[in-house]
Amino acid sequence: MIDSRYRRFAPARVVEHADGSVDAYAAEGGFVLRLSAREYAITRLFDGRRDAAARVEAARESGWNAAMIEGLAADLATHRLLQAGTHEPLPPPAHNDDERIGLGWTGLEPTLAGVPPWNLPPSSLPGSRVSPGLTGGLTGLVTGRRGQANQIDRPLAPDPFVALGRLLIWPLRSRAHLAAFLALCGLAIALVIHHRHEWWQMSAGLFGSYRAIATAAIAAALVNLLSMSTRAAAIARYTPSTPRLGLVYGILGIPRLFVDTAGVAERAGRTERVRIVGAGLVGTAAAASIAVLLWFLFIGSQVSIARFCVGLTIVTTIALALRLNPLMRYDGYFLLCQWLDTPDLREQAIGALLGVRRRPWFVRARRIPYRALLAFGLAVLAFLLVLLVALLWGVGGWLAERFHGTGFLALLSVMGVYMVRQYSRAAVDRSSMGRLKKPWRPTRRQKIAALIVAIVCVLPYPYSASGEFEILPRDRADVRALVAGDVREVLVKEGDVVSAGQVVARLDDAAQRARLAAAEAELARLDAELAIVRKGAREEEIEVARSKVETAKAAAELAERSAARVASAFRAKSVTPQEYERAQGAAEVARQQLLEAERALALIESPALEERIQSLEAQKRRIQAELEFARQELAYAEIKAPIAGRIVSPALQFARGQYLNRGDLLAVIEDTAELYADIRIPESSIGQVAIDADASLKPWAFPHTSFDGRVRAIAPVADDDAYGKVIRVQVVVQDPGGKLRTGMTGNAKVDAGWSLTLIVFTRAIARLLFVELWSWIP
Template sequence: MSDQTKLVALPAYLPRRLQAFRIVRGDKTSYVLRDKLADKTYDVEQWQFFVLEVLPGCETAEKLLSVFADRFGREISEHEVMTFFAQLADQKLLDEEAAKHPLLKPFTRQGYALEQGLVKPKSFEELAVKMASQGPKPGAAPAAAPAPGPTPGAPDELPEDAVLPAGVNEADSLDPRQTRQLFKFFPMQPLASRLLPILEPVKYAIYLLPLVALVALILALRNFDTLWSDVNSLRSATTLAVHALFSLVTINLAVVLTQSLVAQKFRASLGDFGIGLRFGFFPRFMVPIRHTMQLSRRERMWMHAGPLLTRVLLFSIGVLLWYNARGRYEGLANIGLGLTFLCAVNLLVEGGNPLVKGNGYHLLAAFVDEPQLRGKAYRAFLDRVRGGASTERGQMLLTTFALASFVYAYLVVLLIVYVSGHFLIKEMRLGGAALIVVVALGVFLAMRTTNRFKMITRAYERSQQFERWRKRALPSETADAAQAEAPKSRTWYYMKRALVVTFILLLFLPYPYDAGGDFEIFPAARQVITTDIGGVVEEVNYDGGESVAKGMVIARVASTDLTAQLQTFDARIAAQKAVVAELKSKPRKEEVAVAQSDLDIARQRAQFSGERVPRLERMYKERTISFEELDSARKEAEVDRREVTSREASLALVKAGTPPDRIAAEEATLQSLVQQRAEIEGRAGRTVMAMPFDGTILSLHLKDRLNSVLDKGAPFATVEAVGSMTVEIEVPESEIGYVKVGASVRVRPNAFNDRTFVGKVDRIDGNVTVKPTGRIVKVIAVVDNHYGELKSGMTGYAKVDAGTMPVWQAFSQAVVRFVNVQVWSWLP
């Protein structure tokens, strides 16, 4: 829109002290009369200025009306013309020459009236009514005053740069220019008029609100941990849509109803109750409120203080309801918790925050009676930054307010970017594409916020210019020609194209692509040190937390009984070994010689006894001896022969040695004793608890267990290896194709966010794990941990080397995957 102001000729019958200016704003034209002596300005519409210009040639009202109809293509009533003349006369804008014109002459004679004993000038409005020869004709345009104000409720009639009163300007539901599309339900005016007499006595309860709010705040602060825990539980169990719906039917409905009743009390007009979209997507109940120009500063303040007090009341009710119903009435407790949380967020983030265009800001603007508070503050801040002298009063306060608004706005942008990035990268697992989206969103929001600040500043400057036009700040008589705009530099033109070309070239540069995911650290080896021998702990060499080499004794359980058993078995084994050795040493030479000697003796004895029998038989035949002697000799000879046989067998047995089965039996007995001793020795060895590998003792205060009884199988300490750690990486299913065994891995734990540990992929899980965030495949990597800094259970983010690819391919994986899979599935 272009604005042009030009000095034009002053119409007849107006004082010469006036100057006339034509103002062209887009397709609208208006005029301003400037009184150089009185330092005042008067707004005149186009048709009114035309009447003044043609008035010297129109002596009668009929001719004037005819000329007007020819010029504007519509009719105007004599009543409107006379009313216009009366207003000129009341403002002393007719000179002495006006008495010579038939239509203006009656308006040059001032009448007077007596009121309460005082003589006062009469208004020319009554004269205009008497002089009107006819009423308004059908189709005639409505009358307009020389300085018409904007008509409340008609946003099309308000100039874009017009400034409404503080508390109304730019306020939702109050400023007609902020009107949104509403889905209307019913007229609010009749309902408010019926509810106001019923609910008006409730306003006296406001004196109790500070006490109730203070009690609620104290309860919330004293039970903050419990309150926050319940809020987190409620948030995890409730969706965002449910929160929005609950806020709509509680807080928003109560606020709209309160504001409507306050507006009804102050004689403003209420539109239809309906539902519209806040920020383009958030449903909110709304009631347009019109005819707010008539409201006083105090009433405008109450238009915004009422909704704020309603939110404070709902917050207090929510805290009290939650505190008293918790643990008994779960439903009521959740309702109170929801009211508490949503009201607190609404008061801190939007409604009660003076840095946001809400009730808090408009209340502050109405309090200081500054409609353009933000624009004025931004202007003062810019003047301060540029080093110029600001013309605004309270520059320091305005600058501080503007700086706080800037910081808050960009903090909100950072918060939105962080939440979006966390959702897209951590939960949606979009990888590089998510990074592009987050960066683009951040740049867009930052530019949008910056442009918003610039628009507010420009709007303030335009409004100030508009007010200057209305308040005498018009160009001088010599400013007839418009100033030529300075030629624009083409540097930015070429810079934009260079940036585009550079960006395209960057897309084809090689980019090291990484497949990443969250990880958790596990030890490469972990053991629980224990023993199956119960007893008294008689020795503890470490207290816990130390790094211990493999084989070092950590603790020892008393083994006196086992030592005694070992000594007993040692004696038995020695005896049995002697038996086996004796058996294995046979036949010995001495035993063979003895057996041979015994055999020789037996043979000689058998020979002697055998030779004796024939002699005795002869003697018996000769009856020299008795039969008994012969029989005895025979028996003795037989015994001696058998003795020879026995001695021969003994000699053969001695020469044969010990039988192998006998030796085997004795060796088996010896082996049994050895095994029993080994079992006892093993049990005695297990009373010594040693470090199984190079690592760290995780358990602490081990020396406190000295001389205590350790039960059989009870754990004594936990140890883990520290040379390397196993990292379990959750790689998204969509990126597992880029992961290979042996690929380089870089991990960055949360505990050491400024350091990177390297390792290699050891193996890839053959199963796909389903998690709430999506499908993942576990990749096991081994990471060096020479200094023992990595601890079991640590988490963080890991990157697996997936090779090199162009930048455009690396950051468009999600899009390419969608086309190759989802779009392909749609094709026949």
């Protein structure tokens, strides 16, 4: 903390001259300021006890006004001869003569001995704790420029917010209180993990409805209220000042509560500054923990309140994660800056990336190792790059999909406005080294670099259309069961090479053989019956036919009883399905034989008629067709390969004993004598692809190997893809080493000829101009 509560003139030594003027030497930095006798008399009014009103009243008799006193104070502060108190900040010195004249500080031009004027840091330089310059706030700027306090659009009375924040700042009192607070947060996390199923159910009920938007808006407002109230309470507790807070209007005029941390809070000690910055994080974490506890209390009674608490927890957790990130200019970054006692950590990191190892005006500020600054700068740049890509890829892609080029240009416009506003806040009239800014003119190195870029742009460059690919075989066929049955024998395995027509597996053919035998028997009976009808029968033949009927009847009754016993045992799961089918087949054959015997007897006993002969011949033709079908089904019991190739299905390994219905898949055969790659090329690049063009493929399995190919065919239609239309291009792939396998994927490039480098790398911009923007012209 600074010793005095008000401004105090504190030179290291004073040297008087014969004309009454004095040279005041600063304790640090080698600064010397020459003061006239009249000015030196006024500097004695900066004694650390008088405030601004008392100094003006005391200097009025000497003809000094408030502007002249402030101008002298600015010169003293610039030369490190004035100390700031906790109740009265140091004045920011003028950046240039125009500001000095505009403020009325005329007639008080300082003389700086030994140090050129351009070595002085600007008043708004962050981190210059030995100079009068301040950042304008501990937690960033909302409006205005660096070194100036934030502007609040609508000031509010701080007392209600301070009273609310005092209920939440107890974790900042000591490390023990902070540990207890972290334990409370851990308890909330444990409750969510223990009841995660109920949590996920209520979370899923929030998405996809207007309830989610309303919950998010209320939760964001509540988080803003608690975090800012906690920060206001921290300022009121740890500084001798009343916090300044109110509403500021952001994008689209949406108001939010803001607490100004400029002035007294900036000049507080490091511990107090860390507490003030961390108060907002404590308030946000407290809101999340309270929401979890309330959810646990109301989960069984008030479902609507519990669901709102879930939404509040989600919003506060996301806000806390974003604000804790030290790579973004939020509370996490400012907390790290205050903990390191280096408010301009990011500026130093950027300077380290540019090769600046230190800055000459850092005297008492903590110095960060150059490697640490370099690592932090690289981390910030990487994070910003990832954030930019995610923004353009996610939000920009969604806007382009919904609103085409208009949505993407709107996103770029918003980003441009935001960057301009950020730059305007940080802009000063001097550079980071204190020099006055001059108009930019290209240097010799920049001209040489521009010439090299121009030469590169007109060099020829091989353009290639790229897309994802999948390896396909020359031919592929499914091996399926053409009849139902159990797999009795598997003759091949995965990886075997088979020829067309080779038997792959055999099914149980008992039923097919039974039907074939029945059809043959029926055909023989019809032949005999037809012969009998045509020539007639003797009495002995009639007796033999009657004897056959009796025998067939007895056999049929025996087969029926046996089939009934087997069926009863099958229902009790005492016999196998095969035994049951055999018994039913035997009974069916016995019944058929009885029917044939009865028909033969009737035929023998009946007289020969022409109509009877025609009927038997018709039955004979039907039985012949059934016989051919039964023979075909018996042949289908042997499953054969439809094409020559390699077995690529692992299903054969455990196929024995499985029951297959008609049409069930048993195996897959691929002819891999020649491999093809099916490349999906975007429609925007297909115009440069032609038949017989060279192609190069890199599968994910072999990232260091490139496979050559040649375009064989281009699909006549475009297919839908996740990111637009694509056209399939089929390429014959050369794989002499046999490394590729069907189904492999990767990325491929198809040669589209040579073009200028500038044209190749601006092709997307050209499409935007000549297609998208052209469509907007009425």
